[in-house]
Amino acid sequence: MTRPGSATVAPPRQLTARGLATRARIVDAAADLMYVKGVNATTLDDVRAASSTSKSQLYQHFADKDELVRAVVARRAGQILEREQGYLQRLRSFRGLERWRDALVQRNALQNGAYGCALGSMASELSDQDDEARQTLAEAFAEWTGLIAAGLRRMQDAGSLSDTADPDKLAVGLMAALQGGYLLAETQHDITPMETALDMALDHIRSFLTK
Amino acid sequence: MTRPGSATVAPPRQLTARGLATRARIVDAAADLMYVKGVNATTLDDVRAASSTSKSQLYQHFADKDELVRAVVARRAGQILEREQGYLQRLRSFRGLERWRDALVQRNALQNGAYGCALGSMASELSDQDDEARQTLAEAFAEWTGLIAAGLRRMQDAGSLSDTADPDKLAVGLMAALQGGYLLAETQHDITPMETALDMALDHIRSFLTK
């Protein structure tokens, strides 16, 4: 850190391909562990073991655990948004919304509701502990909700959704139903409440269909 | 623990009023700390300091931290259900549902959404770590949802809610909207999404009103 000659402080010193690969391996392993065990309950030793790295490599890439956590948050946000973009960017019909719902429910059914939403569980655990993580998560939720709202707007443009509907509010409501559904499913170890919650939100949106 | 003559193992040895008061002080302090800092981030030393007790007293009343956590979960569940009973047991009209919504939103606005729902945040943190806590939380959610469903049924009996409405499903959907709203509000430090989510759920229920 006090080595002169290199960059001034400790900004992203230039990484080789190998370094980048190690870093990715660490973040991936940490993301998996933190999803299953929770952020706090995941130790750096867990991460080290799961990623087949050593302590020095962790601290080569991250100043401390908080920074690793933030990298995990960013990574998860990126992953989920990319996945959701795949589902939502072509959304143009209510049927598409139903398919989206089915995909989420099915994915969650694989683990019987356990662990909840990767974004939601981190949001709950970190929002009041790490403001930077909180902001990243808030932005991720906003983008995710935005994808839904955009889809609803396309439905309006296509004439299938009434102009009296407010896509932004409907999207927020749908996202809340999704997150609440995840939480209840996680607690009950049963995805039924998640289905019920999403169905109710979709029923409500259905009431705005024009045909 | 190996003291002969008293009860066989270590069942709730008989407590005096003083002991009971100490125990309550510990659980209360722990509940507050865990709500604000999270369960994992709350140390027994924090609890000890906040409750003005000593280590031996903690271990007098709880075998280990997990047991304290379970006591906190049970306590919170009891508190919230008691509070919600006050609001919901006389619920007979849609207006009453709106008042209930307003009360929850207002309470959450006091802290700008921070910390979320006391039950929800514990559910998220504990569901995949402590199965006993998870079950208690699941039952608490079920009871809470049941209070809402019972209110909706009274509305049906009074003729203001259509018989085609399914009170149980609507209650689950409303609870999910509430919990999802809490989570989004906590993440954004802004209660707007909570309001939006609850409004959407209420709008949907409104569509089943008969007059």
Next chain:
DNA sequence: CTCTGCGTGGACCTTATAGTCCAATTTAGC
């Protein structure tokens, strides 16, 4: 081929935290 510096392994240190123990004190029945 060899020199430079990023990249790596893992021992080591420090602190914080869960959990133990026992002597001293208070309480409650007799």
Next chain:
DNA sequence: GCTAAATTGGACTATAAGGTCCACGCAGAG
């Protein structure tokens, strides 16, 4: 009051976890 049990205070231990350090390895530029 007296005695036994309940209660309390706080020092003490063990360990797990975060974080530091340094010697060595390796890969690419000259």
